[in-house]
Amino acid sequence: MGLFVRVAVDQPMPVLFDYRYALPDAPVVGMLVQVPFGRREVVGLICEIADSSDVPEGKLRAVTARCDGCAPLSEAWIALASFAADYYQRGLGEVALPALPQALRDASRWNRLFAVEPRFRLLPQGRAQLPDALPARAIALRRLADALANEPALALSDARALHPKASVTFDDWLARGWIETVAARVEAPGANGPALPTGAAPLPVLTDEQRDAVAAISGAQGFAPFLLHGVTGSGKTEVYLHALAALLTARPDAQALVLVPEINLTPQFEAAFRARFAALTDSSIVTMHSGLAEGERARNWLAAHTGSARIVLGTRLAILASMPKLAIIVVDEEHDPAYKQQEGLRYSARDLAIYRAKQLDIPVVLGSATPSLETWWQAEQGRYTRLTLTRRAVAEAALPAVKLIDLEEERQRGRASVDGLAGPLIAALKTRVERGEQSLVFLNRRGYAPILSCDACGWVAGCPRCSAYAVLHKPERALRCHHCGWESRIPKSCPDCGNIDIAPMGRGTQRVEETLASVVPGARVLRIDADSTRRKGSAQALFSDVHAGEVDILVGTQMIAKGHDFRRVTLVGVLNADTALFSHDFRASERLFAQLIQVSGRAGRAGLPGEVLIQTRYPRHALYLALSRQDYVGFANSTLAERRDARLPPFVYQAMLRAEGRTLEAALGFLEQAAAAFAPLPGADRVTVYDAVPLTIVKVFNVHRAQLLLESASRAALQASLRAWQPALRSLKGVLRWNVEVDPLDV
Ligand code: ADP
Ligand code: ZN
Ligand code: ZN
Secondary structure, eight states: OOOEEEEEOSSSSSOOEEEEOOOSSOOOTTOEEEEEETTEEEEEEEEEEESOOSSOGGGOOBOOEEOOSSOOOOHHHHHHHHHHHHHTTOOHHHHHTTTSOGGGGOGGGHHHHHOOOOEEEEOHHHHHHHHHHSOTTOHHHHHHHHHHHHOSSEEHHHHHHHOTTHHHHHHHHHHTTSEEEEOOOOOOTTTTOSOOOOOSSOOOOOOHHHHHHHHHHHTOOSSEEEEEEEOTTSOHHHHHHHHHHHHHHHOTTOEEEEEOSOGGGHHHHHHHHHHHTTTSOGGGEEEEOTTSOHHHHHHHHHHHHHTOOSEEEESGGGGGOOOTTEEEEEETTTTOGGGBOOSSSOOBHHHHHHHHHHHHTOEEEEEESSOOHHHHHHHHTTSSEEEEEOSOSSTTOOOOEEEEEEHHHHHHTTOOEETTEEHHHHHHHHHHHHHTOEEEEEOSOOSSBSEEEETTTOOBOBOSSSSSBOEEETTTTEEEOTTTOOEEEOOSSOTTTOOSOEEEESOOHHHHHHHHHHHSTTOOEEEESTTTTOSTTHHHHHHHHHHTTOOSEEEESGGGTSSOOOSSEEEEEEOSGGGGGGOSSTTHHHHHHHHHHHHHTTSSOSSSOOEEEEEESOTTOHHHHHHHTTOHHHHHHHHHHHHHHTTOTTSSEEEEEEEEESSHHHHHHHHHHHHHHOOOOTTSOOEEEOOOEEEEEEEETTEEEEEEEEEESOHHHHHHHHHHHHHHHHHOOSSSEEEEEESOSOO
């Protein structure tokens, strides 16, 4: 007899671990505890409480400590983590613990995290004596004394900001009886009241379409999935803001979760939310993304967990935030591949949002100008309610005109293109600069040139560790591998034949930046890509320059394509899009279409007419024709029809087993053994196992990669057989790593 707890810990095993529980206060499900694991102490989550255990008494160890500062995670949250673990073929601990901020997962930091800060108060004796006791020049000390005189209780950290030696000083003043410590008090969370929404700026008058959308969302009862399909600039954000305002006003304790695909979009959203919900205190709107410092991450997570944060704004990881009063979820740009986590737990935040909304019986809004075909298909079947915004919200703003520049025709007519920029695009850029309007040039390739090669012997610069070319980076004067980070200096001559005429082929953002500076003289050109924004905060600074009008032409990768509300951009040029037309990945055209609609959507948002020029060799390709008609619906329906004929998602469900070995043979061998060990479940629908194949870029960092695709018309059959397969997979050897990805995006 005794008390036992079953604890989830962050281990790659789909089991809970039993521990004896002998601490004074009773255990609670959802509580964080410290437990011995192997030779270490780790933090775990109590998932069950029992009065017996199957583990032999001698092998059972005891819970070392419990985290009393942190309220237990709710059963609903544990159920969400369990679902994610189950669906994505992981252990509960592997999902639950990484979802917590680092500070909570380290028991040695609990005390500090939840300790209440000492505060100090001035006593009458101090009030009388202190001013005279301080030397006139002791400015920092005087500031301390002033702060004490003005504050009912001065926190030590605030005091330290005024004087680095505040702590020593206070010890002295305590001894003299000038000040006293104030009984500690934890600030009550959730004391933000119902005062909502009272932004300073007048609210825009909603368009009819926006009003209908808000009404539908606000009127929803229980689980209600919405697809908010709105063209770029149709004011989807305004719909979210109104829907949230209605809900948060009606229910003073309700919480809302808003997901955005990219960290760079959080500041724009945060500003909009703070401005609109000005009555909320700072800590009731919190952000959650990988760019936060650890302390802030912990504070924000706890604010969500205690319920004091009313709005959580975050990237995909925020879908697993603990929000006990969660009442609505918004997923903006739901089609964005960034919602899929590509390592560790390979989850889709969008799909988990749907599950979570269903579990909690609340509305969920998926917004996009180009919904994923998975979502579109749900709406077509009537499972999601479609809300449509067909027009731009700003009265005079129309969707931009999309025109194709036929590169072949340009060439045949002998019209000059300069280093990849066609004449009509250069002319259009010049016109914009003259008019003082902004332009945006988009190409999805960073660096100067993707290939550096020798004409004489055919040598091509490659990465020694990967089966990939090394990309030429001119400003950094380096060859870089975009897959493993390998870097070297640019050779002055061909390493094979000594020829000094080695030349870059193709172009990336750096080269286009250089070309633009020479063909559009006087233009202020700015490049935004992963290279120009490596330093923390630099992306934000660069985007501010664009908004402030200090840039004429912005060149960049998909970083500039998404969600930004650029008010002065009237021209968008697209280079190099053709490469994605003939990809072997069946989702490539869907992605390209979405990307081009998104980037086109940056033009003409504020009323000045916008224009999009796409350079292509295939001006009659169906994708471009649909694009020039701004015809998402036509594109989506014809692509869905193709997918149905070809038996591809969303009409079938897929999972991918990937293996990494020291050799390709090892990786393929592992997958072949795995395939042989795969047993279809009796009575269940068919699961097809395809042949193991090498990845397109087979070698990365000296590791060889291969994959095995599984497919079924039944999600349940696929799920069940994957689960049954796990023990066999775990027993196989011979590779460095393997993983199973459910609903893979890159096939
Ligand atoms: P989307 O996310 O649909 O691309 P946004 O939410 O960024 O569009 O809105 C585009 C622009 O329209 C923003 O500048 C926004 O302030 C403005 N806007 C939105 N709704 C209205 C409205 N009802 N009246 C006037 N302007 C609006
Ligand atoms: Zn050579
Ligand atoms: Zn490499």
